[in-house]
Amino acid sequence: MFLTFRAEAAMRRVRVLATLLTAVAAALLLAVPASAAGAIRYAALGDSYASGTGTGQYDPASGSCNRSALAYPSLWSSAHQVASFSFVACSGATTDDLLANQASALRTTTTLVTVSIGGNDVGFGDVVTTCTIGSDQDCANAVQRAETEVRNTLPGKLDRTYAAIHGAAPSARVVVMGYPRLFATGACWLSASKRTTLNDAADLLATTIAGRAAAAHFTFVDGRSAFAGHGICAASPWINGVTWPVSDSYHPNRAGHANGYLPALDAVTG
Template structure:
């Protein structure tokens, strides 16, 4: 018969061995990962601060979800080439070369700049409500007609360069909480139009990602109530200086929103 103290000791040793085994397995898995982070400002971390000195105008942040994942998992290799303002053409011309046959994990967000998101936001903030709705409709039309073919080219290039990689296409959050706590700024009609543009864009991204056999990281739900005007801590910058950081995730949006969705995708 095993005495209680002896049983506790054996259980503790067993638990320790189990944790050691799990840690070793996790480390081994991470050691085999070659991760490349592609994409635009939502992936580079614009708005999250703590920018890498060698990233220049690309504004790659140590608070970006890709960099946070790298810090947590210590992959065998990590290439962080996402860049502020990147469009699908920039991915093909400037970023795709970071991939190779040994790449095992890829993250990417792209499409918002192709659809003119920044210009649309500027129109909605500075123009009339009808100007905003018209700009959003133009962006949505582009997203549903021209963008799918451009995304297919990018995704095909990724598959060609890194056929064995797990690829996660990251989406875009809603910017505003409709009927939220904001008193000033644009009205709910314009806010709803902007959110509908995110829905349209995410729908296109999800469909093209699925067609390519890629995972889609939908961040809209996790950002709920963390949008501008939401009831919880806002994870997105409102209009701010520098201007290019406006309507981008703060550090909390990268760590609390993008990182867990990417990790689970």
């Protein structure tokens, strides 16, 4: 009888141990897909405002794309536990360039996409050059031509680009990063007329991009609010004025990426 009791006790311990092992095994099996589902696979697309042109420090391997470890995509990736990071934004990129050269970085497993695109499609680089060296009227004429492109051709280009992004990464959260106004109010080396004209153009560009992002069910980050009070000629500017190299002019500086774009992206990605 004593032996029977000891045998039953042993069997109970075996059953308890088996139950514990089964629970542990089940937890491990469940943890694998949960971890995979929560992994961040981030692709950063776009133009110079995404690549980091203006920060003054670039990855030599990126060539003329001027990708920087100080740009907001790199900063965001470094601050989060990402399973993969595809940084393909390139200075000078248009929507056509993005479709031809950057969209291939997207996967069906991509979970986050950021994109800044559209300014080069309407010749904004040429506009600011004209406004810098030309008369007030030259600036107004250049902006008027760009605004015509913003109204008439840019929406279709953005729609096509956003549709391609969704098609290549259908499960991804897509965040469209908008452009800031370039200039602060107050005293400045550029005339008040030119600054107002350029800032008004930035408003139209932002409104147009925001509208197309909303139509695509993407999240829009307004660069104007992200950089408010820190334009060119502000006490603490987050955008370069005319600088050397010239290609860094009129682009967010290191503070612009770290203190402007990065917190704004964090705010919508949690």
